[in-house]
Amino acid sequence: MTEFAPTQPVGEQPAGYDPAAVERRWQARWETEATNVADLSSGARPFYALMMFPYPSAEGLHVGNLFAFTGNDIYGRFQRLKGHTVFEPMGYDAFGIHSENFALKVGVHPSELIPRNIDNFRRQLKRAGLMVDWTHELSTTDPRYYKWTQWVFLQLYKQKLAYKKKAAVNWCPFDKTVLANEQVVGGVCERCGTAVEQRFLEQWFFRITDYAGRLLANLDKLDWSESTLTAQRNWIGKSEGAEIVFPVQDVMAYAGSATVNEGMSGETTASALEIKVFTTRPDTLFGATYLVLAPEHPLVSQIVADEQRQAVEAYVARAAKQDLVARKTSKEKTGAFTGAYATNPATGQPIPIWIADYVLMEYGTGAIMAVPGHDERDFEFAREYDLPIVRVVAGAGQSADTPLDAAFAETEGCVLVNSSHFDGLTVEDARMAIVTELAAHHAAKPVVNYRLHDWCISRQRYWGPPIPIIYCDTCGVVPVPESQLPVVLPDIEDFRPDDSGVSPLARHEEWYHTPCPQCGKRARRETDVSDTFLDSAWYFLRYPSSDRDDVPFDEELTKRWLPVTSYIGGNEHAVLHLLYSRFVTMVLKDAGFIDFEEPFARFRAHGMIVREGAKMSKSRGNVVNPDQYIDEWGADAFRTYLMFLGPFEEGGDFRDKGISGVKRFLDRLWKSVHDARRDGAADAEVARKLHQTIKKVGEDVPRLSYNTAIAAMMEYMNTLRAGERVPHVDEVRPLVQLASPFAPHIAEELWSVLGEGRSIFDSGWPNYDEALVAEDSVTMAVQVNGKTRGTISVSKTASQDEAMAAALAEPNVAKFVTGAVKRVIFVPGRMLNVLV
RNA sequence: GCUCGGGUGGUGGAACUGGUAGACACGCAGGUCUCAGAAGCCUGUGCCUUCACCGGCGUGGGGGUUCAAGUCCCCCCUCGAGCACCA
Incomplete structure (x- = not known):
């Protein structure tokens, strides 16, 4: 029979790190001591x-x-x-x-x-x-x-x-409820799949557009x-442009007179009605060959010609029935001619007025001047309904007669053509010139428009104030x-x-x-x-x-x-x-x-957290439940891991196996504090690393670069315990402080193990000594013809000659320096590049 | 379609104003300890070639600038997020 000695405890065995106990203890203490209650008044x-x-x-x-x-x-x-x-x-x-x-x-x-x-x-x-x-x-x-x-x-x-106004909202007839735009997917209710309708309801709005x-x-x-x-x-x-007035021609007057008025006198208007449009391209005014109103535009019913009334009303009704989302996603151009004409204030020519749902009532004036030659949407519409397309802007290598087989929307280095006395002006200059000239007749004014809408705050719901x-x-x-x-x-x-x-x-x-x-x-x-x-x-x-x-x-x-x-x-x-x-x-x-x-x-x-490369969702069944992880690893490890898995501002990938790395770090921190020797002094090289770490963590945290801050602490830990080294208490105390924002419970516990009475969070942030941070000798890369061939260890302030000497003494480098040295690039303390 | 981010080892990710690419961690391999295992600890680990050294290749693809490019410039591919006829 073999005799075997009972296991001898080697030295003093520190109690193991039990996250649950530590966390329970400190959470209770923070509560009873009101540690986290801020003194707001003083x-x-x-x-x-x-x-x-x-x-x-x-x-x-x-x-x-x-x-x-x-x-x-x-x-x-x-x-x-x-x-x-x-x-x-x-x-x-x-x-x-x-x-x-x-x-x-x-x-x-x-x-x-x-x-x-x-x-x-x-x-x-x-x-x-x-x-x-x-x-x-x-x-x-x-x-x-x-x-x-x-x-x-x-x-x-x-x-x-x-203020209160009537506005269109999404209505789900099955759920019998109003839906926010984001609850409507592809024209149907995201919850029940029913086609969404549009309803007009009185709503409260905040005038955020004023701001x-x-x-x-x-x-x-x-x-x-x-x-x-x-x-x-x-x-x-924000978009800067102009509001331009287009007088509506009286239908009868127009029919009875074929007179073409000249220039911009704008005096032949036979109707009191005007249509205001917003445009960011007043320079293309001469190319405006028709107008388009939103179907909801209030002037539609007034201008529509009798023979077109039926078609227009049908179109308006169709647009009204269509849900908002489908209308905004469908790119097909549809519309109806009103039978009415307006005068283009630049050419004096009559141009037809159409309605189409690609013009939105809520933006600008709810009406546009269509310039099919230079706007993609207008171009498509003009093709669909066979409306005239005129070129008024020419780019490099183009002239007034260059055919347009697509809208030409470029402006850089382009000049006006087919635009009377504005021909030859750059787009930039023409914008100003045309608006200025029209403004003299009150036919235009510079306007700034915003895409922002007023904020609809009404909800026809129960659960709200x-x-x-x-x-x-x-x-x-x-x-x-x-x-x-x-x-x-x-x-x-x-x-x-x-x-x-x-x-x-x-x-x-x-x-x-x-x-x-x-x-x-x-x-x-x-x-x-x-x-x-x-x-x-x-x-x-x-x-x-x-x-x-x-x-x-x-x-x-x-x-x-x-x-x-x-x-x-x-x-x-x-x-x-x-x-x-x-x-x-x-x-x-x-x-x-x-x-x-x-x-x-x-x-x-x-950033956002994904799980094993995939978005977390209930349907995928890959949702991380914090409770379960805290049970298993402790809140400190969980927190630290969350911060370690990627850059905070970008998010990262949660992988179950990754958490063991930070847990090990905390285990080692625990052990280091309990094992730390108090006799003798701290090691100089370790101290240097410590000060570098304090500096690095102190710079990374305010940048929210938490992952690199944690990596720096881990690196220091590796130094601290390299080759089963037993650290000195002065080497670990500051590390506990550095780690405390990440892992607050264990930090408090270890702080008290180190003999401190107050909360670690009232202990201040450790300082570092800039002189200690700087290495006195550096490893420099040596390149020959741009390829790294070796490294040399020289003083931080070494001169080029000193570095050269050291480099040539290196066989791996000398080997490649075959001919005469043509040029040397020397970046002090960083690298040396020898060109031969 | 537009806007904003990204594409770096087997994996998550480092890399300051262009200056030793791959820190730190996971994983993997070997070792140590152990009756054995787990845990711990130590060592190694971009790829190709090699017993090893040496060498070559490497940051989505292609060009360019530079002594030097993950980093700057141009073109393209691709993934993610948001917006979507905004005149």
């Missing part, structure tokens, strides 16, 4: 680290949310270590069609469902170890919040920036992701007095929308009828609720003041904390949410409530 150097708040879905927190929040949290924690008072609030964007549809589907009232979802979200968020100040949590569905959303509406109303110029101009001053700025610029879509308006038969439209806010969303059992196109709120008799605030007579409430984008367009103002019921936001706190120092969110909100927030902020500034007009000083868009 904390030094306020830093508002905001992330886009989530929609609390029933499925729970998505990794995409957690990816974004972690990225923000790291930046916030870093700024705290740098000495700022950091405010990192959290809330829920819980109103909206999404919640409502889901509630309908599962048959649970949203007022029951949403709080349940929020509880689950809060639980998951807390597990992730975010530095959230939970004392300022908010939900847009809370009457204490939406009271002020309604207040915001009233401020816009007071500024005459809220288009300012919203555009301010973009130049913002520290935002370039891609977001571009998206906003494109969305606002009621728009605070009352209709009285005597007093008309009456805003709800601020003292009567909030207009509480009534709790109704059957909130299912019906075929009427009227909000379900109208069915709640005792809510619907209310006394007029002015005359006291029986009046009716507005039954539309507002768009969720309005809820989120001002929430950042509410956070610091979320405990105040008497004001939407406290003046002092707002001064101290806003604009938001750093805002992080997804590019899917690059346009609407950010634009609406900027708009509401400007309006509130103009109304004197705040003293800044741009809400987010800095904005960075984070």
Whole structure:
């Protein structure tokens, strides 16, 4: 029988790293010690680290949310270590069609469902170890919040920036509901596949177009992701051009007179009607051979000739019936001739007036001058209906007679032809000249047009804040007095929308009828609720003041904390949410409530996470459930992995196997702290690497280059433990601080193991010594004729001669230096290139 | 169609104002430890050729600028996201 000795413990065995225990302990301590509660009224150097708040879905927190929040949290924690008072609030964007549809589907009232979802979200968020100040949590569905959303509406109303008009909306006859454009896919409802209809309904709008110029101009001053700025610029879509007046010819007068008037006198108009068009190419006016009005254009019924009336009305009816989406996607050109003519103010010639659905009522004046020679769409239309095509612009090598077999849209280096006395002018000069000449007869004026539309905020739905308006038969439209806010969303059992196109709120008799605030007579409430984008367009103002019921936001706190120092969110909100927030902020500034007009000083868009190369989706069944990963690896490893898998602003690929790498890093960090020796001194070479690492991480984190910051820490760890080296405590202490924004729980734990009493997040950020960072000798590449042939190790300040000598001493290099040296390129400290 | 991003080893991804391409991590291979395995630790790992050294080739494709190009310029292919008749 063999005797075997029991396993001898080698040295002192540190307790293993148990993420679950560590995380539970520190989350509890942060709560009891209020570690994450920011001193809003007097904390030094306020830093508002905001992330886009989530929609609390029933499925729970998505990794995409957690990816974004972690990225923000790291930046916030870093700024705290740098000495700022950091405010990192959290809330829920819980109103909206999404919640409502889901509630309908599962048959649970949203007022029951949403709080349940929020509880689950809060639980998951807390597990992730975010530095959230939970004392300022908010939900847009809370009457204490939406009271002020309604207040915001009233401020816009007071500024005459809220108005009502009839507008076309998508209507799904099966779901009996209004659909947002993005809910209509290829002309059918995305949920049930029913063909969508168009309905005209009274809607509330905000006059955001009044602010288009300012919203555009301010973009130049913002520290935002370039891609977001571009998206906003494109969305606002400024285009400079001219509005040109085309007099409509009286049908009878025209029929009886074949006179051709000359030039631009514009005096032969026999009808008082005029058609205004917007164009960015006034230089092509001589080529405008017909006009096109949108089918909805108000003048259509007035100008249409009797013999064309039937055809025109049929076309208008057809266009009206067509859903918006199909109309905007179909590129086929259709239209109808009205039988009427207008005078081209440049040529004096009569040109026919058509209607066609490729002209949109909502852009410009709803009418265009068609220049088929130089506009692709007009060209197609002219071909279809056999309308004249005239060349008025000639490019290099072209003349007035060069045939056009396609629209010629170039302008660079082109001159006018067939344009009377403007012939020979460049396109650029002609634009000005023609508008100036027409302007003298009030026939044109320079105009700036924006693609941006007014913001439709009405929703004929249940789950949203009621728009605070009352209709009285005597007093008309009456805003709800601020003292009567909030207009509480009534709790109704059957909130299912019906075929009427009227909000379900109208069915709640005792809510619907209310006394007029002015005359006291029986009046009716507005039954539309507002768009969720309005809820989120001002929430950042509410956070610091979320405990105040008497004001939407406290003046002092707002001064101290806003604009938001750093805002992080997804590019899917690059346009609407950010634009609406900027708009509401400007309006509130103009109304004197705040003293800044741009809400987010800095904005960075984070990337998207995919899983094993594929987009995550329920149908693919590849959705990452954070709970499961946190159970298995711990929140610290999960957070760090999310940040490691790719550049934060680009997103990355979540691969299950990858997480083991960062877990190993944390294990080694744990072990290094527990094993660290306290005797002797730190190693000089390790110290150099340490200082380089402090510098690198400190530069990478503010750039949100988290993946490279983590790689740098791993590299340092490799140095620290190379060849089973036992590190010195001074070598590991700063590393715990560097890692703390990424892995806050283990960092706190190790910080206390190192004997520190206070939270690591109040310990400051380690400094580095620039002198220590610089290497005194460098490895330089040596090339011969541009090919790298070897390396030399020389002092950082070595001269060219010294480097040459060292290089030639290298056999691998000398071998290739066969002839006389013709030229030497020397980049000090970097490389040496010898040309022979 | 337009706008904005991308295309780098077996994989995710590094690379500052042009200056040793492939940091860091996954995976893989070998070693160590172990009764054995797991975990850990150590070593190696772009491709081709070679026992090895040496050498050659390499950042989607093709041209160009430069002593030097993943990086700058031109053309093309391709993937992703957003917008979509905006006059």
